[in-house]
Amino acid sequence: MGRTAGSNGPRTAAAIRRAGLRLIYRHGYEAMTLRALAAEVGIQAASLYNHIRSKQDLLFDIVRDHMETLLARTDAALATATGTPTDRLRAFVAHHVTYHLEKKQEVFIANFELRSLDPPHYAAIVALRRAYEDRLVALLERGSEAGELDVRDARVAGYAILGMLTSACTWYRPDGRMTKAEIVALHTDMALRGCVRRQP
Amino acid sequence: MGRTAGSNGPRTAAAIRRAGLRLIYRHGYEAMTLRALAAEVGIQAASLYNHIRSKQDLLFDIVRDHMETLLARTDAALATATGTPTDRLRAFVAHHVTYHLEKKQEVFIANFELRSLDPPHYAAIVALRRAYEDRLVALLERGSEAGELDVRDARVAGYAILGMLTSACTWYRPDGRMTKAEIVALHTDMALRGCVRRQP
Amino acid sequence: MGRTAGSNGPRTAAAIRRAGLRLIYRHGYEAMTLRALAAEVGIQAASLYNHIRSKQDLLFDIVRDHMETLLARTDAALATATGTPTDRLRAFVAHHVTYHLEKKQEVFIANFELRSLDPPHYAAIVALRRAYEDRLVALLERGSEAGELDVRDARVAGYAILGMLTSACTWYRPDGRMTKAEIVALHTDMALRGCVRRQP
Amino acid sequence: MGRTAGSNGPRTAAAIRRAGLRLIYRHGYEAMTLRALAAEVGIQAASLYNHIRSKQDLLFDIVRDHMETLLARTDAALATATGTPTDRLRAFVAHHVTYHLEKKQEVFIANFELRSLDPPHYAAIVALRRAYEDRLVALLERGSEAGELDVRDARVAGYAILGMLTSACTWYRPDGRMTKAEIVALHTDMALRGCVRRQP
DNA sequence: GATGAATGAGCCTTCATTCAT
DNA sequence: CATGAATGAAGGCTCATTCAT
Numbered sequence: 001m002g003r004t005a006g007s008n009g010p011r012t013a014a015a016i017r018r019a020g021l022r023l024i025y026r027h028g029y030e031a032m033t034l035r036a037l038a039a040e041v042g043i044q045a046a047s048l049y050n051h052i053r054s055k056q057d058l059l060f061d062i063v064r065d066h067m068e069t070l071l072a073r074t075d076a077a078l079a080t081a082t083g084t085p086t087d088r089l090r091a092f093v094a095h096h097v098t099y100h101l102e103k104k105q106e107v108f109i110a111n112f113e114l115r116s117l118d119p120p121h122y123a124a125i126v127a128l129r130r131a132y133e134d135r136l137v138a139l140l141e142r143g144s145e146a147g148e149l150d151v152r153d154a155r156v157a158g159y160a161i162l163g164m165l166t167s168a169c170t171w172y173r174p175d176g177r178m179t180k181a182e183i184v185a186l187h188t189d190m191a192l193r194g195c196v197r198r199q200p
Numbered sequence: 201m202g203r204t205a206g207s208n209g210p211r212t213a214a215a216i217r218r219a220g221l222r223l224i225y226r227h228g229y230e231a232m233t234l235r236a237l238a239a240e241v242g243i244q245a246a247s248l249y250n251h252i253r254s255k256q257d258l259l260f261d262i263v264r265d266h267m268e269t270l271l272a273r274t275d276a277a278l279a280t281a282t283g284t285p286t287d288r289l290r291a292f293v294a295h296h297v298t299y300h301l302e303k304k305q306e307v308f309i310a311n312f313e314l315r316s317l318d319p320p321h322y323a324a325i326v327a328l329r330r331a332y333e334d335r336l337v338a339l340l341e342r343g344s345e346a347g348e349l350d351v352r353d354a355r356v357a358g359y360a361i362l363g364m365l366t367s368a369c370t371w372y373r374p375d376g377r378m379t380k381a382e383i384v385a386l387h388t389d390m391a392l393r394g395c396v397r398r399q400p
Numbered sequence: 401m402g403r404t405a406g407s408n409g410p411r412t413a414a415a416i417r418r419a420g421l422r423l424i425y426r427h428g429y430e431a432m433t434l435r436a437l438a439a440e441v442g443i444q445a446a447s448l449y450n451h452i453r454s455k456q457d458l459l460f461d462i463v464r465d466h467m468e469t470l471l472a473r474t475d476a477a478l479a480t481a482t483g484t485p486t487d488r489l490r491a492f493v494a495h496h497v498t499y500h501l502e503k504k505q506e507v508f509i510a511n512f513e514l515r516s517l518d519p520p521h522y523a524a525i526v527a528l529r530r531a532y533e534d535r536l537v538a539l540l541e542r543g544s545e546a547g548e549l550d551v552r553d554a555r556v557a558g559y560a561i562l563g564m565l566t567s568a569c570t571w572y573r574p575d576g577r578m579t580k581a582e583i584v585a586l587h588t589d590m591a592l593r594g595c596v597r598r599q600p
Numbered sequence: 601m602g603r604t605a606g607s608n609g610p611r612t613a614a615a616i617r618r619a620g621l622r623l624i625y626r627h628g629y630e631a632m633t634l635r636a637l638a639a640e641v642g643i644q645a646a647s648l649y650n651h652i653r654s655k656q657d658l659l660f661d662i663v664r665d666h667m668e669t670l671l672a673r674t675d676a677a678l679a680t681a682t683g684t685p686t687d688r689l690r691a692f693v694a695h696h697v698t699y700h701l702e703k704k705q706e707v708f709i710a711n712f713e714l715r716s717l718d719p720p721h722y723a724a725i726v727a728l729r730r731a732y733e734d735r736l737v738a739l740l741e742r743g744s745e746a747g748e749l750d751v752r753d754a755r756v757a758g759y760a761i762l763g764m765l766t767s768a769c770t771w772y773r774p775d776g777r778m779t780k781a782e783i784v785a786l787h788t789d790m791a792l793r794g795c796v797r798r799q800p
Numbered sequence: 801g802a803t804g805a806a807t808g809a810g811c812c813t814t815c816a817t818t819c820a821t
Numbered sequence: 822c823a824t825g826a827a828t829g830a831a832g833g834c835t836c837a838t839t840c841a842t
Contacts, residue, residue, distance in 0.1 A: 446840085449839080
């Protein structure tokens with residue numbers, strides 16, 4: 001009865017992650033059923049439990065991994081960004097848009113399925129998100145202190161920038177009218193112009 | 201057994217709408233049960249059906265009413281806005297933020313519960329949303345033609361602005377650090393600066 | 401708010417009976433909803449209760465009236481039938497088929513919705529049905545005693561004859577291939593031939 | 601909590617079929633609840649769905665299996681029946697009554713629950729029933745052509761015969777007054793006498 | 801006599817999860 | 822590792838019936 005003999009454990013686990021990502025993105029966490037997920041992977045629903053602890057855990061793992069990767073990549077990008085505070089802000093913005101366009105599905109889930117996390121998991125993710133926001137807020141504050149930027153409130157301005165940038169992955173399609181590079185350029189330009197102090 | 205004897209039809213219908221708005225905002229459409237909604241209103245689940253056709257219809261009604269009101273208010277605001285294209289853009293942006301802060305819950309639902317609408321309802325709402333976006337895109341195009349604004353792509357720039365502005369109602373709380381007026385001013389300022397042509 | 405002013409009480413009651421007959425025939429008692437019945441009559445479901453005591457009572461009334469009318473008509477037909485026992489049997493059979501073709505819907509309900517009657521109502525109808533069967537059984541017994549008929553068991557033969565005759569109203573349609581008179585003649589002929597003693 | 605540990609799949613499926621047959625026969629399809637069916641089988645209602653696709657499908661399966669078995673058995677019986685057309689008719693009739701007395705419940709359901717089938721299922725069953733009727737109609741036509749039988753209309757006569765024969769399983773009880781063999785003989789006799797040409 | 805609103809019971813079905821095999 | 826079968830909880834919705842107006 002066993003299927004294609006031989007152990008393909010890790011492969012199955014990865015397939016579940018991929019299919020879960022796709023299905024949660026398309027239908028939402030609540031609307032995705034484990035039976036549908038299992039069917040997508042080619043196994044029975046009961047077999048999922050050899051690879052995940054629960055539906056809730058699957059969501060949490062996906063979101064947490066995304067946030068941790070985002071943080072790590074962002075820090076790496078900032079580590080190589082030298083120059084003025086404005087230059088570093090530009091690097092952050094460009095990296096944000098680039099990464100978000102690539103990880104459209106993860107981003108969507110990490111933003112809009114948080115309410116399906118139970119309180120402990122929710123708190124953990126919100127902490128990671130806060131850490132990410134803090135990176136941007138810090139950049140805005142450095143730029144303001146240096147007199148290069150002009151923002152009334154660094155945190156609120158940060159949220160506004162993130163909102164603007166993130167919106168792109170709502171409508172982005174690889175086969176769309178603009179290239180990824182053009183989208184990155186447009187958003188970087190708008191975000192920066194919204195912040196920099198005007199020359200007297 | 202009978203509660204507050206007598207029939208109070210319209211009052212019940214309105215209460216269902218209000219409670220539905222609150223519960224969908226808090227838990228999401230999929231996670232809100234009609235039993236919970238009925239309990240919130242103080243009636244039995246079966247009695248809901250004297251006022252709504254289905255759970256799906258309740259969602260659609262809430263979202264459609266919101267979109268139609270938004271469109272009507274926006275047109276009214278633009279009707280009184282005179283001056284340069286930039287002035288009209290400023291009026292749009294200020295109105296958008298103001299209205300969205302007031303209708304935080306409706307806005308959230310109208311943005312993030314659309315996937316729970318069945319295809320015909322979904323299409324109807326997307327058409328209304330598109331009409332709203334078109335208002336902003338047209339303003340950006342007028343401003344560009346007049347040489348006052350500098351946007352690479354009016355539609356994408358419009359989406360970016362809307363994303364920035366709408367993000368505010370994600371975190372806004374009436375008892376927060378900033379007043380509504382300050383938030384409106386900050387966002388209007390950032391959005392405009394991101395668009396206007398720099399003086400040579 | 402009142403509809404077409406003026407009292408039309410009895411008319412409404414009769415309309416309910418007619419519509420109930422039609423709907424129970426078409427969908428079955430269990431599958432017919434009082435809301436559908438009310439809609440057919442042009443009133444609200446609650447208003448039905450000004451004319452019927454309950455759904456169960458409506459069914460019982462329809463079936464009982466049918467059985468009582470059937471009994472009365474049959475007795476009237478037999479009262480005028482003179483001649484040999486065979487002649488009287490022929491009169492019964494002809495009357496049965498004729499009446500059943502006319503009351504197709506009532507007959508169907510009286511035969512196949514009895515199980516939806518609660519025990520007391522069920523017993524009452526079964527008693528009426530038994531009385532009707534007894535008319536036929538008595539005729540068969542008289543004919544046997546007179547040496548005109550040849551049936552092994554009068555009651556079982558009676559059931560067989562009724563089964564044969566009643567089946568016609570399962571498929572009969574006024575616009576069908578055969579006239580009502582032809583159908584009556586065919587069934588009368590077959591039933592009689594199945595009973596009469598063969599000439600030595 | 602767990603009952604008789606271990607999975608007994610096919611046994612459960614068969615038990616569901618048997619209990620479904622009994623309950624639909626006793627209460628009717630509409631009146632039978634899946635909860636009652638599950639209780640009869642000794643499992644939870646939800647567990648039924650490991651064995652049936654829906655309540656509707658259960659009904660269809662029962663009726664279709666009955667009709668197909670009936671057709672196969674009938675053909676087998678006719679295959680061994682030699683002799684005159686009248687002999688073959690006698691074989692059909694005898695087999696019909698015999699089989700129907702044995703499958704009282706299936707017969708009842710197959711006759712009176714058809715209206716609960718949805719249109720596609722209904723059409724499939726009606727086609728099978730028509731095929732069965734055609735067997736009898738063909739026998740009547742052969743007998744008429746051979747001059748052995750005298751029926752005015754083979755199809756209508758066939759329906760009348762089937763109506764007569766089938767009625768027996770409405771009242772038959774194994775512990776009743778007559779043996780199965782006697783009932784078969786009585787009906788065969790009546791049906792045949794109703795058809796055969798009288799000797800001049 | 802008619803109605804809108806309410807109710808409690810119940811229906812079919814789905815779901816995440818468990819467990820012996 | 823995978824599976825078929827089972828479960829308890831729940832979910833959206835329908836229904837016959839009641840009652841104040």
